Amino acid sequence: MLSLDAPVSSVALRKSGDYVVTLGTRFAALKWKDQSVTTFVHVDKDKPNNRFNDGKVDPAGRFFAGTMAEEIRPAVLERHQGALYTLFPDHSVVKHFDQVDISNGLDWSLDHKTFFYIDSLSYSVDAFDYDLQTGKISNRRSIYKLEKEESIPDGMCIDTEGKLWVACYDGGRVIRLDPETGKRIQTVKLPVDNTTSCCFGGKDYSEMYVTSACQGMDDESFSRQPQAGGIFKITGLGVKGIPPHSFAG
Numbered sequence: 001m002l003s004l005d006a007p008v009s010s011v012a013l014r015k016s017g018d019y020v021v022t023l024g025t026r027f028a029a030l031k032w033k034d035q036s037v038t039t040f041v042h043v044d045k046d047k048p049n050n051r052f053n054d055g056k057v058d059p060a061g062r063f064f065a066g067t068m069a070e071e072i073r074p075a076v077l078e079r080h081q082g083a084l085y086t087l088f089p090d091h092s093v094v095k096h097f098d099q100v101d102i103s104n105g106l107d108w109s110l111d112h113k114t115f116f117y118i119d120s121l122s123y124s125v126d127a128f129d130y131d132l133q134t135g136k137i138s139n140r141r142s143i144y145k146l147e148k149e150e151s152i153p154d155g156m157c158i159d160t161e162g163k164l165w166v167a168c169y170d171g172g173r174v175i176r177l178d179p180e181t182g183k184r185i186q187t188v189k190l191p192v193d194n195t196t197s198c199c200f201g202g203k204d205y206s207e208m209y210v211t212s213a214c215q216g217m218d219d220e221s222f223s224r225q226p227q228a229g230g231i232f233k234i235t236g237l238g239v240k241g242i243p244p245h246s247f248a249g
């Protein structure tokens, strides 16, 4: 076990072995064997109430992650405090944009020409044109607006058919979206309301893992949803995920 002085909001593999993490408002290298954490870069230095949230490595080995203000309670926070960043393999950092509420799920299309992104409180899944050569994003547009019962979009991943899976916080489900048509094509409900993220794993990435939260729940709702805070495995979906990319720095 390794105890750290700030919340770890995302973890990615590193080509050289070990991991890169977002920790508080820092991008850092984590060496499990040495039990060490080394900061690459500190972001949002003028915003002491901020922290990183979700992050993922792009197909060229760059680490994307976004920030948010610390929540007063789930989904309640000072708005527009977050930003989306990239940590490049040379350990430089670029801010893509700010004014983010809750920087959340992200992934890339299978042809690497589109970047998908969720700012949770926009209740939207957005797409950008993606330049894999430079890591630049442009031409933001919404590809799906969540329906009322789907509540808040949170974590996201892509499958081998190029369809997006989005965990719905307070919606108790993951939904599968077709980014081409902007339509929802599948809903899988879970026995907890606060589903937070999803990814594929297991044999050939044929199983889906879904995380959930129990933060902010009172005794009554916890007794109704005793599995809140657990991680679920969904089998038999009939669709697979893709292996994660490793940070190239």
Ligand SMILES: O=C(O)[C@H](O)[C@@H](O)[C@H](O)[C@H](O)CO
Pocket (backbone or CB within 6 Å): 053, 054, 071, 074, 075, 076, 102, 103, 104, 120, 152, 153, 154, 155, 169, 196
């Ligand atoms: O996991 C996250 O993305 C955030 O850290 C959480 O705070 C919740 O998911 C959020 O409240 C729902 O939008």
Ligand SMILES: [Zn+2]
Pocket (backbone or CB within 6 Å): 053, 054, 104, 105, 154, 155, 196, 197
């Ligand atoms: Zn999230």
